[in-house]
Amino acid sequence: MTPMKRAPSRTQWTGIVFCMTVVFAASASTAFAGSFAQGEAPAVADDATVDPEAKPEGRDVYLGRDVAKTMHWRGAKWLLRETRENEENGELLREWLDVLPGKAVCDLGCGNGYHTLPLAEAVGPKGKVFAVDLQPKMLEFLSERAEEMNINNLVPIECTVDDPRLPVDSTDMVLMVDVYHELSHPVRVLGHLRKALKKGGVVVLVEFRTEDRGVPIKIRHKMSKAQVIREMAANGFRLVKETDSLPWQHAMAFGVAPAVDEAHEARELAQGFLAAMAGDDPRIVLPYLAKTVEVGGAKDKTEEQPARELAVAIGKAMKIKPPIPKRTMIVLEADGKDRWAAYLTGPPNLEVMEQRKRLRIEKDSEGRYVVSAWW
Numbered sequence: 170m171t172p173m174k175r176a177p178s179r180t181q182w183t184g185i186v187f188c189m190t191v192v193f194a195a196s197a198s199t200a201f202a203g204s205f206a207q208g209e210a211p212a213v214a215d216d217a218t219v220d221p222e223a224k225p226e227g228r229d230v231y232l233g234r235d236v237a238k239t240m241h242w243r244g245a246k247w248l249l250r251e252t253r254e255n256e257e258n259g260e261l262l263r264e265w266l267d268v269l270p271g272k273a274v275c276d277l278g279c280g281n282g283y284h285t286l287p288l289a290e291a292v293g294p295k296g297k298v299f300a301v302d303l304q305p306k307m308l309e310f311l312s313e314r315a316e317e318m319n320i321n322n323l324v325p326i327e328c329t330v331d332d333p334r335l336p337v338d339s340t341d342m343v344l345m346v347d348v349y350h351e352l353s354h355p356v357r358v359l360g361h362l363r364k365a366l367k368k369g370g371v372v373v374l375v376e377f378r379t380e381d382r383g384v385p386i387k388i389r390h391k392m393s394k395a396q397v398i399r400e401m402a403a404n405g406f407r408l409v410k411e412t413d414s415l416p417w418q419h420a421m422a423f424g425v426a427p428a429v430d431e432a433h434e435a436r437e438l439a440q441g442f443l444a445a446m447a448g449d450d451p452r453i454v455l456p457y458l459a460k461t462v463e464v465g466g467a468k469d470k471t472e473e474q475p476a477r478e479l480a481v482a483i484g485k486a487m488k489i490k491p492p493i494p495k496r497t498m499i500v501l502e503a504d505g506k507d508r509w510a511a512y513l514t515g516p517p518n519l520e521v522m523e524q525r526k527r528l529r530i531e532k533d534s535e536g537r538y539v540v541s542a543w544w
């Protein structure tokens with residue numbers, strides 16, 4: 170996108186949209202408003218030159234994140250490695266999921282069934298598990314294991330890259346463990362999932378933590394919480410529950426957002442961006458940025474810089490380090506033209522408030538919200 174050459178003055182921004190308390194480290198109880206009405210899909214253009222998801226190969230990048238390649242079925246044995254329980258604690262995850270007998274759940278990207286089979290036991294004979302995967306070989310391995318364990322409440326579904334082929338209004342929970350970051354068509358898949366969920370149903374994403382450098386997984390196969398929230402919010406989902414208790418992953422449950430609220434995405438973006446900045450890691454910051462942004466706003470600071478350098482420069486300029494005081498707020502001010510200014514405010518006399526730095530959020534040519542300037 171084209172960078173703005175001069176930041177608007179504060180008086181050009183009219184109308185405080187809202188303030189909200191920001192809890193940077195853990196936002197388990199934060200309820201978010203949504204961006205789409207229930208069941209309504211975001212517009213998807215048919216023209217492959219406009220919409221990357223109109224092409225079979227799909228996206229390389231989504232909202233600034235590099236999309237990972239699908240794990241090949243030849244690596245399926247790795248999914249059942251002996252060390253996995255120590256690394257991921259699947260049992261603890263399933264305890265947290267609290268899947269009850271009689272429920273209909275989906276293990277999307279089920280692979281050879283590390284979670285599918287225990288889930289099938291949890292829902293019992295009156296429930297069912299939609300076991301969905303792209304690769305027929307994975308489903309073959311799964312059915313062999315199910316047969317050995319005498320499990321017969323699975324509904325195997327061979328899906329396509331952009332459609333999990335779940336029946337409408339059929340599912341209480343869709344679980345994706347180490348899968349979402351591989352979706353080449355995330356917008357289309359999430360659109361189908363909104364329709365497949367029963368009322369009150371949730372989509373649960375379990376991803377290796379980008380925030381944790383100690384997790385020995387390639388960066389493309391990790392996601393930050395801020396990025397997960399951003400992508401889900403952009404597709405009409407709100408965070409309802411999350412846990413940080415797993416060894417290497419975070420698990421986040423999303424419900425369908427109830428209301429159309431355009432300001433919501435800007436709020437998520439501001440919150441996620443500031444949280445990413447507090448972590449001072451350019452890899453997490455970059456997805457929020459427009460290709461180039463303007464730092465400073467003063468006449469002599471308008472030169473464009475590559476996003477990576479900017480991420481580092483902005484991090485230094487902001488000097489925002491955790492912990493952020495609990496009563497800190499993000500204020501969003503709208504100018505009525507798809508643009509917002511965001512800044513921190515909160516308890517008086519705190520150093521962070523002195524900074525009063527502002528970021529500008531706006532829609533780019535593809536309708537994504539990005540941080541386009543900082544001043």
Ligand SMILES: C[S@@+](CC[C@H](N)C(=O)[O-])C[C@H]1O[C@@H](n2cnc3c(N)ncnc32)[C@H](O)[C@@H]1O
Nearest residue numbers: 240248278279280283302303330346347348351
């Ligand atoms: C890393 S494996 C994880 C398997 C399983 N969830 C587990 O935890 O053991 C990722 C799986 O997601 C599947 N997958 C990738 N993209 C998919 C899509 N668009 N729809 C369904 N499955 C997909 C792959 O075929 C692969 O089996």
